[in-house]
Amino acid sequence: MRTMADVARHAGVSVATVSHVLNATRPVRPATRDAVLRAIDELGYIHNTLARSLVTSRTHSVGLAVSAISNPYFTEILQGVEAEALATGYGLLIADPHDDPGHELSVVRMLHERRVDGVIIAPSAEPSALLAYLDRADIPAVFLDRLVDEAEEPAYDQVCADGVAPVRELVGHLAALGHRRIALVAGLAGLSTTTERVDGYRQGLDAAGLPFDPALLAHGHSASEGARHATERLLASPGRPTAVIAANNAMTIGALQALRDAELRIPEDVALVSFDDFEWADLFSPSLTAVRQPSRDLGGLALRLLLERLDTPGRPTRTVRLPCTLVHRTSCGCPPGAAGLPG
Template structure:
């Protein structure tokens, strides 16, 4: 690989002159610039961005650490974050935490070793702020996305409770009283808040308050498949189910298929998290769709603001959601659109004020 010294020798100039030509830091005579550019082309020289960044003690790389990249939800979120950062001239380093606190710590440590300028993190269910203090102790700004904790940093997360309340209310309006909930990984705020929404409607509408109706999906397709398969196999099975993330929706659909139960004829189904291909299912899935682009845009704005020296107090911002009302709830393909409260969806799909 050619070096800047090789270019200087080929052009008959000093290394500093090559640097000025490449970085535009000083006016260089046209004939000298032409010789340098010809040498760069002839030697196929590429600037070492990493070495330059390390010399300046800064990089234009941002770490993105999320759990389970195989989850249908996190792929589009990472893509949205990557797009926002690339538009601003940053390179993205992605790591899969596996939803394991110890692995999360190792992934983040490797990112810090790579001198990332900042970190966007969907945290695991770790105690004590998880890895956030570790990152902040090294002077690296961090913004949490999708999930929030008690850590003292900026956090951009979706509305969780209100959309689930609306889904369960809809099932109750359709006459269902025995409604199951497939719950995510214990210890996550998303799991707790979505279950709070489910339980609030169960209490308010007088639905069957059987603890066995809360099924341990643990945010994974295979766990959801086992839990739903066991709960719906026997007598007195639920007539409806709300699934609280899209990986578990896949497992739920597999379990119902294996049991020979049809959606929505035998079991009405609604879910939190939409799929890009959810309307390809038959029946099409009634689902809450998160504004991933809005979440990514706001998280990147906050992170770059911190990199620029913003010193305001940490903020927690909630990104609104929308409803895709389809047929899996049992309404039929010609069902009118449901009313979607303003508390759940802002008219412009924007970010409401921090609570």
């Protein structure tokens, strides 16, 4: 195997200079840096990051634990984390906790055993065992998408999208279109995302002067099949809703299936809107009015916060919320090309 000394001789520089180029520990003149990189390429040298980690106690790798990696929302988050990791020279180990507290603890322990420098986690609805392990093992961590601590200065850094205002806006828009029986198919109980979207729903009803009817709030457990059954129950109730808000993209699919099975037209019979936009939402007929979350930005920001924590362990923790965008299409009942949102 080629060594750093071989690269230094080939490039006509010192071993220290090669180390500075590889580890970015000191500025190197562009011409010298190019010579080192050219020597690395010509010799086929591979940097021994394991040896470096033994010296620095850092592996320059991070763990990412998010459920439903196949979900387009989390896929985009993954892309954001991966792009930021690549730009900063970090490797990425990925695990799926399956929204199960026991499995969540197992995968985070597995990442820790592989000596990642820190972890980014979308926590389950019951993260108490996870939090105890992180605290006991003193693992730098950032919580992503779902909050675990609402304190002004939480125990860990957290990154999420605003879950209240967008749903409030959806309710207001549907009310302005004349809907008085607006249902919400909410996510898995115990998740902060579910709580915030229910809060936004109730605030929207209150702002529109509409009473809250518990019969119009159904839980789809954040999954397509659960949302299909929840929507079926809503449609079978005596006071059938005239509009349905699905609280994530998977549940939108389930709600859509239930409406199609009931042979109800969208939006003529029941309007359908979604919290979560996805790539093919405008290919539906009618196209789907949806809240778009800044998924890639959330992922990139989570990694930056983790690296800041690694560089400055004692700095104050913070929770960062990013705004969402309401993408106006036609499933809400507005005509194609309608400018802006009434209400």
